[in-house]
Amino acid sequence: MTTIIDVARKAQVSKSTVSRVISGNGYVSQESRKKVLEAMEALAYSPNLIARNLQSGETKTIGFLAQGFFDPLGVFLQSFISIAKTYNYYVTLYFTDGDKKKEIEALNQMKYKQLDGVLILTRANSWDVIEPYSIYGPISTWHRIDSERIYSSYVDHYSGYLRSLDYLFQRGYRSIGHVLGNAENLNTKARMRAITDFNNKHQLPLEEKWIFHDKTRLDNGRSIAQLWHELPQKTDAMAFYTDSVAAGFISELQTLGYSIPEDVAVIGFDNSEISRLMHITTVDYSIKHQAENSFIYIHNQLNQEKISERKMSVELIERKTVPINQK
């Protein structure tokens, strides 16, 4: 392996001079520069970034934590990596499988100086446990949390969900079921408020048994389909907190012999690829921008030059799973 010293020797200069031409810091005469460049070329020299990292104290890499693979992750990840690359950051992935220890290990990589910052897509530990790690480096997430120390690129799920419900109402649906995420999640709470306000506005009763909590997300809505199937009095529409779960719900109901949307209308959330493929009406809230903002926060904490945040937006995407109600 050729090092800076080999280059220096070959170019007949000191290694500091070589270092200067590589980094571009400091003055170097044309002549010296030329000699160094030639020597580098001749020796096929390439810098050892570990050494540079040790010196600078940073690795230019950001950890991306998620429990595992689920649908919106793809879009988020791709946008995140893309913007990170633009600003010369790398992204390393940690799947925790919901294991708290694994998550802590990943968080600790900041302490060990392996990671400059961390993005949490889906967490395993409670925020109280995670928060203290922010002393080792910036942490951001797309979940809605109230914290001074963790950035949240959340969108307004209250109004987003209300948008879905109003749309169902306009199209003639009155008995609406809800599939929400983990009850402790603030996004879920925002949706719960939307449900309450929606029911009050339209004088609809709140049916507790029509609210489902999909805690695991693992079976992608299949179990929810079973529960719906066993419902004595079925809803004529179902609103979901995420497309992949809506997709699994539809898929399973079809297996059980139902037709969608004839037997039940479905509205998703995320506008992910699966919703496009399965013609599911959904809500787009720009995961891309969220990913970018999450990165921007981390970047701005780490660097002097600041990037400005992207604007968020929410949009309803009409497809085929919410026709006008004929019943």
Add this chain to the structure above:
Amino acid sequence: MTTIIDVARKAQVSKSTVSRVISGNGYVSQESRKKVLEAMEALAYSPNLIARNLQSGETKTIGFLAQGFFDPLGVFLQSFISIAKTYNYYVTLYFTDGDKKKEIEALNQMKYKQLDGVLILTRANSWDVIEPYSIYGPISTWHRIDSERIYSSYVDHYSGYLRSLDYLFQRGYRSIGHVLGNAENLNTKARMRAITDFNNKHQLPLEEKWIFHDKTRLDNGRSIAQLWHELPQKTDAMAFYTDSVAAGFISELQTLGYSIPEDVAVIGFDNSEISRLMHITTVDYSIKHQAENSFIYIHNQLNQEKISERKMSVELIERKTVPINQK
């Protein structure tokens, strides 16, 4: 930041002793060990991994290169990360967007000592360009290539595809269209051979216009649906090289007013989540095992202790898009 020296000072020993208790190499008396452990605790010391990496010359991280996000990537990635973690490796992701320069940059990270090895899921450059980088570290891929220097965890696409075609034949289909990947890809060539042999065996004519090459993969089969729609004489079945393209094909045909499988039967490949959701009959060839084998190769190149490879298998998954042909 507290370093090994602070700990040594506090514990009243030399830094080598501290290093010994951390790494577990060499002998340390109970007494010294105890003092060191206490000091570490008291100072909340944690090792700087960059320094360790500089010393060892490796980073324990593997680059995962892909053009961008597409369906089977999720399963592959998850399995890959999972096994990598088991052997204490990290995975950093590089999306090339099909840009050759970006891919080279990523490959160069091995030269810069930032990456110990590289997995290529989908490439941008030709293999001839990629191969020389193997001098900097092990490279593996799931594509089928003939190379001494790049490992290929491919499965036998010839027999896998023949399996699909025989299944279609058994179920009564005689006019079969094919959607294949890039024509230069060896997997594609294997499938072409399967088509030829299949046609010969059953005395079916080879219809060139029924063979489609999906070069981009970007629109997920939508354009193929258009082409099929414009076919003067339509096939009664379509076989695909990957599920996501089959899914897009179905989705687009539905938009055009067709019914699947009534108007055309569809068989996919990969057994990915999307095929399960959309009830697409497909072939499972254990992406998980491929991911594991890809990692195992890299690991074995890098380490003394060898892990043994996983066995591969191919299995047909019957779902709803290939009913018995009634026509």
Add this chain to the structure above:
DNA sequence: CTGTTAGCGCATTCAG
């Protein structure tokens, strides 16, 4: 069993 010494490869003072 332990301390001293010498690097790993590079960047950055500080003189000159």
Add this chain to the structure above:
DNA sequence: CTGAATGCGCTAACAG
């Protein structure tokens, strides 16, 4: 404009 010296934090070889 350039070289010598120092250090980033840790590991490993070598004496003792």
